[in-house]
Amino acid sequence: MQLSEFKAIARPRSEWQAIDLGIVMARAWYFKLLVAWAVPAVLVYSVLLLFFWDSTWISIFIIWWCKPLWERPILFIASRQLFDEQVSPRQVVRQYLSMIKTDWFLWLSLRRFSIYRAFDMPVTLLEGLKGKERQKRLGLLHRRFSSGASWLLITLFHIEGFLLFGFLTGLYFLLPQGVELNWNELVTEQETLSSHLYNTFWVLTMALIAPFYVCCGFFLYLQRRIDLEGWDIEINFRQLAKRRSSAGGGRPRLAVIGLGLAVLMGVLDTNIAYAQDESAFPSAQTRAKADIQAVLEGEDFRRIETEEGWRFKDKQDEEEATIPDWLIEFAEWLDKHGGFFSALADFFRSGASILEFLLWISFISIVIYVLYRYRQQLRQFMGSDRDQGHLDVEPPEVLFGLDVTKDSLPKDVIAAAQSQWQSGQQRQAIGILLRSSIIKLIHDHRCPFQEGHTELECAQIVNQAGLVDPSGGDIQKIAGYFQALTRQWLSIAYAHKDCQQEQFQSLCEGWTEAFRHA
Template structure:
């Protein structure tokens, strides 16, 4: 591998920058890579689709999907050569197929088929050709910390593939003329040959885009990991520097090696001014962004408990848990939180049990099993037919208030007061479910439906009739009728109170 020929800059990158490089590789070579993909997959796909349609089964298409690691091999082979300025023809790819396609394929198609790092590990099998224990060691080394994020990249591309396939399928369904009676919903439960063909073709079309992209990203991650581990960038830098200096002194490389070697003492106590200058250049070169990419990183780590903390809360918890931990080793202390163990235990388990019960009640309420849900007693409304029937809104002495309204010849107000009082009292005695929009007649109907027709409800019926005649028909009842209704109400209230 001649690193100097690499058409991409080999520098240590973060995994996401490496994936970015992969997408750039794909964009640069999208057309030739698509040809490679089509050359190796179009015929197998066509055969399997035909088989699938004839046999009316999805198994051949599943087989095509399962063989994805095999279809990815030629694409990777093409990328790996193209990066180092060698363009393989389709003929060469077919000729070398056995060399690059078979290493590690058996494991990739069986127990490693669902490996999330497939695109990364394929590079190891295919490009390095390692086997046995050596291969395992290579994989361990390349997959060592820090993570290369190949798994996450696989998940992202997988989603991309599914969403693109779904989107394309929906688009196709919308374009199918209605005479075909092809409903999108049918796809889920009634797949005819046409549906199957559409679904398979869309998935294949999407794979034409996602598979070369996936391979390119995996390859870029692989290059990046090797750059970090094997210092490819350093190697390239030194090579370039060596060539540059060779014509002048040929001593720079020696100086670099001397610097890089961990010598306990300098060889020369007083270097010459020229040597100093070169040494400074090398240091600057190595300190440059190509070789020492500094990056800020924030990490969270567990730290030991700070025993010297002055926080009273921390002291309390420390004391609390210490007490819970060791009953027998307890020693007398002068702590301000010197609480007996039993109290702490009760406190701890009390809070725990309380939380558990609260959580249980909430869950049962959510599931509709709670006692609150079983309680069928309706909530007494505060307003009926727009009338405020809360106790505080009602007059303390109904008779006085009614007489006052009658004195002012306001029959409507007098009846309104009586109706509000009667409703407030009756709904407390005979609860029913009512809404803000319930009319007075609805209220009456609900009361009759729920509680039949006891005397107070019959009275309410008379009162509502008088109210409707006055309020809505503009035919106010006379004052005597109001007084009779009032007297009847007082009598009913007295009887109800006596019975209670």
Template sequence: MRIDQLDVVLRARSGWEAVELGTALVRRHARAIWLPWVLLGLPVFAVVNALAWWADAFGLAWLLMWWLKPLFERLALYVISRGVFGDAPTPWQALRAQRHWGWSGFWGYLGWRRFSPLRALMLPVNLLEGSSPELRGARRRAIAGGAFGHAVLLTLTCMMFELVLVVGCIATIFMFIPFELLSDSWRAAWAMVRTDTPAWAKLGFNLACWLAAALIGPFHVGAGFGLYLNRRTEMEAWDVEIAFRRLRDRLQQAAPLLVLALVLGWPGGTLHAQQAHGVDELAAQDAHADTDPNADANADANADADADAEDEDAEAEDAADEPALTYDNDPANRPESVFGTASVDTAGFRQAVQRAYEDPLQSPTRTVVRWEPSRKDAADKDKKKAGDADADKGNARPKGPVLPAQIAEWVLWGLVGLLLLALVATAPRWLRWLRGTGTRRRAPPTAVVEDDIRVPDEVPPDAAARARTLWQQGRPRQALALLYRASVESMTERTQTALPPGATEAQCLRASRRMPDEADRTLFARIVRVWQYAAYAGRLPDDAEFDALASTLQQQFRWRA
């Protein structure tokens, strides 16, 4: 599964949070779910009820539609499972995909698993994972282990919602019956149901059951899919994996800069480079010595002299003390090792072997001298000096890198200093609590200022001038209310509509869309927004904004100056 392309935020959720996530996915893809559900369900409903009417078994039609409900749930699961990756199919694509998608693990839900209360949680296991039949049982048990209770309660809750919708549809009929005739109508309806229910009543009941299932079914599937996602997140740590993938992507982008910084800032980079350069020079000298015919004698003499002068080169001493392997001292060159007990003249063979040993390509033996820093000797010398200095105390303190320790000590002292400064700065707040006088005083409640807005019943023709007067008198809400009232009256005149008494701002905005001029619509939306900010949020415009708004309204709506 491409969890890095998921369109939801993965984290460890509780069971009911996972249910809410699934219902949110259903609301996001509502059109792609309910349209194919209705397009597929209406023909099936018509065919099933026609067969039931022909067989005079209307009572079994709703049961058959209920039994075929998993067929429609496949549609919702297909849309949600694609939409969670940002690839939501269209309604026609969802319908076409049902011909070949998910049939291998589905037939059990039209058979022995139809009564399972875990159907919404288990459908993704069978239809989305594509595991083999022998592994599905273990997989279902693992998924249901931590969500069994939530899945059962989810199924019962959806069943209750469907029951309430069906009862509500039936009760809606009696709401249109006058109250004085309600008891007689109820008795007549009950008698009709008990004795001989007409076909139209049975068809209406079946339609109500199907509509309730079509409305609640997608939410049932979506909530089960949310539980399934949450269980896989808990079991497989998807949220942690996504975090590590994002961290890897960020590190890959910054990898060249990190490598360059390490190369340039490594403390021993210069020393290692110099040592590598020295090793290359020694290797070049060794190669030159191999090509020089007198190099062996010179190398032996120099090796003896260096061995007498420098005892710390252990590798050179081992190489000098080890006897060279030649034809004479090699046990494998003895006649009995090669030819056994047979009497054979091996003079030619001896000469050939001797020439082979003399060939420098067959026995490339050479002496390599390496320069290495004598850190051990330097450490011993430091210990010796420290031991001489602390001879009276009888112990030697080894010298180590003290710079990091000093930096850490300075940081700790800096933190202590900051803590002391914070305590001194906040002393007026906490010192009185230590003294016992830290009683909290409740601030006196501020008086509520009520601004009674009075607008005349009839809007004056010079509304802008009156509004400016009210603004200068220090009554800004009155001024904005007058501008809003005059704008609403101008809008109704230009749209030729009548607003109901007490119309809200939203109703006025919807009515203003009928104005033919775009400038009029924009200006009316502006005055509505300014009035809402002032009336409900207490945000008043400044003098310049108010004067510009009044002038624009006066010019656009042709008020008298």
């Protein structure tokens, strides 16, 4: 970086003037910057479309999420062009991988929702700072212009939305008069196509806006450095030196002039108070400060008034203590243990990051909840739920309005059924066998009966292959028996036909045979 090659005029500016200059910069190299954003993004988007054509949201979501990566080539080009260094496409391609991989994970995770993205990115990409150093640097940079950087994001976000809406509306207005759009059909039947159209326009809008966003953020960053490092003074010195050397003057005179200028500027321009090199002229500055302090303490600037009233105690202190010290200390401790922790410490530094942290926690909680809520469907989707015929939850206690716990079974099922039979209660007798069979099937064979299943449907479920018999009983025998029992039950319950003694005896023996292991 050669300051002498700096193409803009280095002078103190407000944040809005810096953003204006960023816009001018973006306009100057717009096509090059646009291509630098669009080529990788569109390539990736096209590949994603091949894989996720039907799930239209996945491709656009990935492109949107990876915005910090697409913006890096723009910053790379702008940072070199501004110092009069021509960048060829080949250079960009060659540098692309190293650009992308610098801190990519943090930029796509913790820092993805940073509202200072364009402002902070040069610190990572151009200065290559990480961890505590980066955090200190950002702390210094953010003392001014951070509000401008956040407003930049908010404004361009809205402009992006308006532009997208404008494109879609423009497309609609360009339709010939005879063509009538069926919105309902477009949204329901042509949903995939209309989503792709919308997404394509969105990618286009992002590409159009990105150069402005990155350049404005970059120039905000540069302006901070101009203020902090006194680039304007240095450039002026160099120009003076150059002029002097071309005129044949000696070094001592140049130093005297330089010192005089610095003293003068140090007094007049308070911005230089932020400069890191403020100790360069200690005596002059100290004297100036002492003079100013003396004037401020004079009678003209002082008036002592006594006010009485109720106010919150130590309100200011409490506001400052929004982030507890222990949290910062803890984060600093973590910071010593690696890059991730340093990023985390950085993350806890500002109040906005707390909000971001909470949002992440909410997001992760929602993901966990959704995974838990739809675990059955996911398991089926992943193909792991092979035993669909089995219950994977505790057997129900009440089903079909009946108590289906094991305890509700008579101690001797056959004796209970025969007792009913002998008292002429045929329906109740068969009913005991059926109910006992159902309870056995639920508890011992994990049959997934539901409230709405009829007897025939239960029989079909039992007949399905793959039922579990933990006691090693003959499944086919149980299924066959249950079919016969169900037929007999339907006959007696719904056709009102009597059951023969032999048939009943056969069912009793069958029950013992089928469920003797259980």
